[in-house]
Amino acid sequence: MRTKGELEAAIGKGGPTVLVINSRSRRGRRLYGRTRRLLREAGLEFVHVFPVTDPSRLRGLFADVLALEPDLVVVGGGDGTVAEAVGHLAHRDIALGVLPLGTTNNFARSLELPLDLPGAVRTLTVGAPDGGKVADVDVGWFESTGDPQGDGPGGDREHIFANMVSLGLSVEVAGSVPHTLKRFVGRPAYALTAARLLPRHEAFTARITIDGKTSEVRTHQLNVANGAHHSGQRIARDASPDDRLLAVYRLGDERRLRLASATARHVLTGPRRSLEEDAFLTTAHVEIETDPPLRVDVDGEVRGRTPVTIRLRGNALRVIVPRTFVDT
Template structure:
């Protein structure tokens, strides 16, 4: 099948791979299998993958064998490390939210409960969406520079699994005390701008950490959005997050946004980058968009 072809309906045959180390993965695997079969999706193979590092290989193998749809269960990191395995193929990617924040699923508009997500996938429609890129690495939803990589690099093993989002937020509060602002330079269309920032969000989707932060980021826009929380102190970052959680009209008073197909990012000092929750890169980098890169199972729009 040629690249870019999109079927008119969700395939009724699929492979299911669940990250057995995700917060809900192992507990929900058998139930997910049953619910998909009851919804009329034939599972030609289904696995609770014990080693998360094996997820990309499993997804790539199924896609290359011609399985019409690959359902991936896990959190944002699981989605991000597997979406690139179907770029250039006509396999439909279905995200089953079983993580802590589930930001990609939120951006897609999927219900976060298992039964609701299964129904939305089975009754959904194929939709062509963009992926973000950090240099040559595809990602699903959001990459971050600032406090998020610091949290990801230091969070105790198993904390998110034990306590979920509350545990993650408690650790974030602890790390905030040692966090420092940084100097960032944005280069776009030959123009360079430098300023002090406390966080930088490279967004393909609106959500990060389960919170809607970047209103203008859309999965079908053909553009990447870089949003900077500007300032010199930690209080500004706390205010930005709190205002976004509460959806206050002033939530963007301390942010600057840059939008385009390719944006160069430099920081002083060089900083790690969290890509959908996993620290995988370091500045300087080029943020790009891969327009209409994959087909996903998306919920139907309300009538």
């Protein structure tokens, strides 16, 4: 593995770069042509461009990407596209560049990337005065019950995630939000769908084990975050994908109205509150059981059921970030 400085220098000198762009993401279809033009104008050259019109092909496509032995893989799309890339690029001598073309862009926000397309492209111009740098950030690893993926050669990579593991109402929302509504209204589509589903949603009991100590909570929503954002909102001012911590937190208790008010507080106070507050449990390893067993959402994809084990893998992924990003 090269040092971050060595990899950054190789990229700045025009080392082999690959572009993967999901033209089916919310903004990808509309901005595909403009994205290619801005990349050309910035002087970014690619040994291969993979436009993706069928997201189910992403997993197999990365075998072709890695065969090109690039220094940098630029991925344009939403959190699902980025999550797929993270699993393939973690623990490799390759940097990931992100063009945020999705609905919530949680991972891009956690990396403090500009969400406007010109700004994101400028960050990719490593070596330029206003370009970014190579940093290494944390990823998560999970193991759930009945996960249909993750077996066989390379299966360990199938368990890596970028941003968050969720249990509860959000899993139902992710599977129910109308694609057309999401495409036209963006992030509010999730809130509208949650409001429709909440009156019928049943609370659950979660047993959370950290360092041999088990605590029990009742709630409608439980999250385990590696990143700093959920639903496009910061979870805490000091949360970061580079802090060697998983943040475990619930939204509200068993009362449905408490979930609504907790979500509102999450939106309004997230940028001000701290991971040191009682609302959060921070750890590098957590085990969760639920009653009843629940489906597990991993970066927007259902991956088995509880019980689930989640671990942190520190500094496992190299990414292009703004120069102002604090890299530990």
